[in-house]
Amino acid sequence: MSDVKRKIEDHGVIGDLRTCALIANDGTLDYLCWPNLDSPSVFSALLDSDAAGLFSLAPDWAHPRQQQLYLPDTNILQTRWLGPEGVAEMTDYMPICRQHDSLPRLIRRVKMLRGEARFTFHCSPRHDYARAETTASAGPGYIDFSAPGQPTLRLAATVNMTLDQHAATGSFHLKAGEDVAFIFGSSDDPHVTALNTLHCFDETLHYWRHWSRQSTYRGRWQENVQRSALVLKLLTSWQHGSIAAAATFGLPEELGGVRNWDYRAAWIRDASFSMYALMRLGYVDEAQHFTQWVSRCVENSHTDEMRLQVMYRLDSSTELHEMELLNLSGYGNSRPVRIGNDAWQQTQLDIYGELMDAIYLANKYGEAISQRGWQHVSRMIDWVSENWMQADAGIWEMRGEPEHFLHSRLMCWVALDRALRLGLKRSLPMPYARWDSARSAIRQDIWENFWHKEQGHFVSTRGGKHLDASMLLMPLVRFVSATDPDWLATLDAIKIHLVSDGLVKRYNMNETPADGLQGAEGSFAACSFWYVECLARAGRIHEAHFEFEKLLSYANPLGLFAEEFDVRGHALGNFPQALSHLAMISAAFFLNRKLSGEETQWQP
Known part of the structure; x- marks a missing residue:
């Protein structure tokens, strides 16, 4: 540096x-x-x-x-x-x-x-x-x-x-x-x-x-949690209801490297997670504005089959063509500096699960879904029930050939699961048998095709043998028990292969599937907080507590996180990053309850 x-x-x-x-x-x-x-x-x-x-x-x-x-x-x-x-x-x-x-x-x-x-x-x-x-x-x-x-x-x-x-x-x-x-x-x-x-x-x-006083969080690390909430609010558009992935473009994931992206857009995934984090803290209005923004995105997508884009512009328009700014030398000579993001044209099936989870929670803690809103959801879930078995680019937006990713399967299961729960809770019309059959088929597919018997843990791709940190979401979305022996074996494998002193890599660069890019990247902040939450849910409270405190020490003096950490814990990537802050909120929320001995059962 x-x-x-x-x-x-x-x-x-x-x-x-x-x-x-x-x-x-x-x-x-x-x-x-x-x-x-x-x-x-x-x-x-x-x-x-x-x-x-x-x-x-x-x-x-x-x-x-x-x-x-x-x-x-x-x-x-x-x-x-x-x-x-x-x-x-x-x-x-x-x-x-x-x-x-x-x-x-x-x-x-x-x-x-x-x-x-x-x-x-x-x-x-x-x-x-x-x-x-x-x-x-x-x-x-x-x-x-x-x-x-x-x-x-x-x-x-x-x-x-x-x-x-x-x-x-x-x-x-x-x-x-x-x-x-x-x-x-x-x-x-x-x-x-x-x-x-x-x-x-x-x-x-x-x-x-006035906005901060609306928070209902009174647990440990209250100042850190509130600062993260304020970051998420800063990234929210008052006019449109969208939430940007980060405030910046072009900041590198490796100093001098080529992984320099524009994050000034609203990813369905990140925005949905952000709404969940804000709702947990008592901020319900943002969730309502976000669902209105999603409805406009659906209308702008010009599709009858409810196939959503990975991301949209902050005003819900659809095109984010990527280009390089040749006049800028880049942060620390990290070129190219890009604006726009061609990932908007990718297929990423996980977004349906993240969006449906946010819609479900918005209904649980806010206003009941409208008739037209449920019609949009029904069409979307119909599409998922028929297309969940497709290959896609995955959560990490691989720029190589599409793969069958565990995380994408997992979040398709979440989409169907939350839609079924919402329909039952609100007595809404739905093809229950068809959706339930698809949900069961996904669960069976994950256990049959993403469990590696020889290695004794889940793997990131169908028929593969490698790990990636998105698998940490398996217990967090309640697909598998956080204390299931098969999950604990997977958690231990992630600790061995992807974790170093509490900092978690998304995946190993020398393993397939390749992301189609040169160079390396840092440890991913959000994955590191997911790891803490998995430890806490597995009952490894003291380990989780210590790793969480170490992660907090990597924030800058203001309590802000970028997307990644380098080997010395310095910030890399776009800044401040919504995904990092919402993952911190989630980890703090759960770990605080565990340390306080409070009941943590999920009640749908």
Whole structure:
């Protein structure tokens, strides 16, 4: 990581339920897509050099101590500098977008708490993933940034700014008790020229604290669980009800490698898991908005057979064509930097199980399903009952030939199981015998074709002999008892072959099926938390507790997780990652109940 100026884990994230910004612990805003999370970036220094766009702001001190923290129960971020000269802090936040025509605004307020300091700043947006030629022009109290065919952006401030090669630059001096403010947003937004930010701060603070108070979780690791919930909420679209897999694109799974994907889309799988995590904490409204988003995705899929895509755009549109940004050198020279994701064209049968589980739980904890909603479900389950035996790309989106994956079979079983349970619970019309027959056939297929008698454990592909970490979900979705001897043998095999000091690999790169890509990747955060939960469910409480505490130590100082860990526990992959945080919530939820001696039986 020596050639990386600001590491992934050195960042906090803020947002307004429309987009997100990353801010490093040195005060540099080096990543922002505008106006939406999946819009082109306007600050891209994280994925290139500083010339790709940043907004830096810091005191002119030699070697200050740098800290970041969130105001409790909020997504308002503070960056602090401490040194012999004094103490300074910067508060970064984005007022919540709660109207369809609201445009994002980013507010930075710097305050001197003790001593005095001279601060310097440099703001240089670069439109369209730093591909467009951005020019700057000055007005009274603001500087505008424009590029052909791109929205004009504006930086307003309570201090003087100068133009320097199409950047807003300057310096200012603060004594204890003094502060200055910057607002970044659209030139068409009248709020960007009004520098009375106290009202915005109070509203934003109230929003996040009011939302946090709705959590019903009171167990161990409450701050960690709530931070993860706040991350999931940040990735949720207020307008559409979707939830993005992560805030970023292009951050590598291996430093210098090619596994650099765009996660600014809504995977059916990740979004469904996220809704489950939020519902467990008492957040029901998000689940209702999510089911409405899914309905729009179904309508946009233009299919009579209910064959869903793996992922959709955040607004529920369907196409996410993949391309490479040749102008960006990548984080730590990790190329190519990709936008879009061609996995949208893959077949991944597991998504039906994850979606149906979320629908089932939304009905259990929220409003009853509508007649039209049940008709959509019935058509979807009919399709699954007739197509569960297909080969597919699997949960890990293999880019080789389709395979028969255990996890895909497992989640097709979940789809049928939850649909049958929901139908019985709500006395809904359904072809019970046909669905039940398909559910039984899948169970039989898994035991006959994915159990390796010689090795004495389940395997990841039909007729194969290898493991992958998605198998950890078998007891978590209640397909097999967490204490079944055959499952425990599989858990032990995963521990031997995929686990190192509690960090879990998705699969071994030198084993088939190959994913069709060069290079390696780190350990997967979500799989590591699944492993903890499996240990806890198997009754290995002390082992689970210790491994969980180790995983928490790999979070960054703000409690944020990326997608993966390298061999030293440093963050890799897109950040922050929804799947990592929701898996942490699930592991904490169950482990806390086990440690408290509470009943943990699942009641459908």
